Amino acid sequence: MAHRIVILGGGYAGVTAANRLARRLDGADVTLVNERATFVERVRLHQVAAGESIALQPLGQRLRPDVTVVVARAGGIDLERREVVLDGDAASDAGRLPYDTLVYALGSHAAPAPDDAVTLATVDDAWRVRDRVGELAAEHGTVAVVGGGLTGIEAATELAERYPAACVRMVSDVDPGAWLSHRAQRHLRRVFARLGIEVVRGSVTDVRGGAVRLTDGRAVGAGLTLACTGFAVPSLAAGAGLAVDDTGRIRVDGTLRSVSHPHVYAVGDAAVPELPNGRSFRMACATALPMSAVTGTAIADRLAERKPASLRFRYVNQCISLGRRNGVIQAVDGDDRPHRMILTGRAAASYKEAVVRGASWFSAHPGPYRPARTVSM
Ligand SMILES: Cc1cc2nc3c(=O)[nH]c(=O)nc-3n(C[C@H](O)[C@H](O)[C@H](O)COP(=O)(O)OP(=O)(O)OC[C@H]3O[C@@H](n4cnc5c(N)ncnc54)[C@H](O)[C@@H]3O)c2cc1C
Structure with a gap:
């Protein structure tokens, strides 16, 4: 057999x-x-x-x-x-x-999130966000993106670019992209400012009554809260x-x-x-x-x-999209620690798009793999 x-x-x-x-x-x-x-x-x-x-x-x-x-x-x-x-x-x-x-x-899938928040780990999650965010933008409402990691950054910039009428706030207990080099973080701050993304530093305790509640008692108003707080x-x-x-x-x-x-x-x-x-x-x-x-x-x-x-595996870079027209490619060493070298702007957006297409292509056509250098997305 x-x-x-x-x-x-x-x-x-x-x-x-x-x-x-x-x-x-x-x-x-x-x-x-x-x-x-x-x-x-x-x-x-x-x-x-x-x-x-x-x-x-x-x-x-x-x-x-x-x-x-x-x-x-x-x-x-x-x-x-x-x-x-x-x-x-x-x-x-x-x-x-x-x-x-x-x-x-x-x-x-998405790590556990507060009941009143939506998440972004599966296509069903993404469709739920799409359906709610469109209506919200039409009313000039606010979306709070909780989490300053890779998914939070990509989601916040994408939403802010696509819906300039909406207010996008990022709530994070650390600086967004804190693991990146100083130059990459500076670029991130510039793009956030250009797209009007407001960053609120704090730890979230709860999401209820149209607000994200923080441990220090503050409440961040939001018509929709998107929790990008990790995967399980x-x-x-x-x-x-x-x-x-x-x-x-x-x-x-x-x-x-x-x-x-x-x-x-x-x-x-x-x-x-x-x-x-x-x-x-x-x-x-x-x-x-x-x-x-x-x-x-x-x-x-x-x-x-x-x-x-x-x-055998070593990291080469991290590719982060910041909307469709901008991005940041962070060079890293084999153990994923950032170098000073970065690529930004449209060139970075095109590079990331090429890597995403390449990943999709590779899974369908996995030929010989000789893993000395691997591009990280
Ligand atoms: C918004 C977002 C942006 C991301 N951006 C990047 C990035 O820029 N770079 C990067 O490297 N990674 C990124 N990631 C992470 C990347 O998508 C995952 O690491 C990758 O998909 C893992 O591949 P996988 O095959 O292990 O899991 P998946 O792609 O999740 O595939 C798992 C499959 O199993 C199926 N499945 C699950 N449970 C069951 C079950 N019980 N029975 C049958 N089928 C089941 C699912 O439907 C799915 O088809 C991103 C993730 C998200 C959500």
Whole structure:
């Protein structure tokens, strides 16, 4: 019988791994399970939130023809029996997918946020923001974006550029982009000022009654609050009994294989590689793509009784869009620490757009991966 590989998740990581495996393993039975039938370019969700439509390409068109797509939600993993349990049909045979090797690529969703806030981690989140922000802008209302990290910055600038009639406020307990070089932060401040984005420094306790409440008692009025306060991973891995870190990400070795269950691999946001130098990995497309390419090759090598190569990865830059006409590309060292060198303005916006297109293209055509240098998005 052909070796059965089931891949959970059809985002950047899952699609890349599936294509790599189908390309490397003649005759293997590769099945990809995803909760929706289309591929979502998640790195463009702030654009969707601001009213831009993005193509939702059927997964089948991004995958090699020998990959079987199952559109279903995975509800559990039976590690003993080596089966994935699909939601809805769990009791029947049709609801259980047997595997010999499992690749877990279920990505992440928004970290818990106050009830009255919306989030921006899935396309459904982005559509919710789009629907509310359009109405709000027509009334010259206020959007509060909570969180001065990458997603908050990209969302706030995108919304402010697209809806100049709306008031966009960023609420953050640290300076927006605090991890960037001084030059990059200066550029960020200039762009925020040009787009009229007001920054309120403070820690949020609650969102209610049309206001964001801060620990010091202040209240920031907002018709819509968008919480960009980080991502969390699905509880499926921990629930099944896989070894995870304290955030629930699957602990994997340099070949992306689970440290507790050798027939399971994990890639993308849901995985945390344990590399000899102890470096941690950002949840990013930039890390998901090389992880998935390496895991595809590693599985193929092990099945052919060859010694698999481990992931070698170094960061090169961080690319941040600031609306459609501006951006900042921050050069970083291999460990993601910023250099002085930055690229800004339209050139940076075009560079980021090229990288985003490149990521989408790569997942559909993962050719040989030689990971000496990797562009971070
Ligand atoms: C607004 C925004 C901007 C971003 N910008 C950047 C950027 O500029 N650069 C960068 O590097 N990264 C960026 N990221 C992060 C990047 O999108 C993620 O790191 C990347 O998508 C991770 O890929 P993944 O395949 O692990 O997860 P995902 O792309 O999230 O894919 C996971 C897939 O699994 C599916 N799934 C989840 N649960 C189930 C289930 N139970 N059953 C079946 N299917 C399921 C999901 O529907 C999805 O298709 C951004 C993220 C957001 C939200």
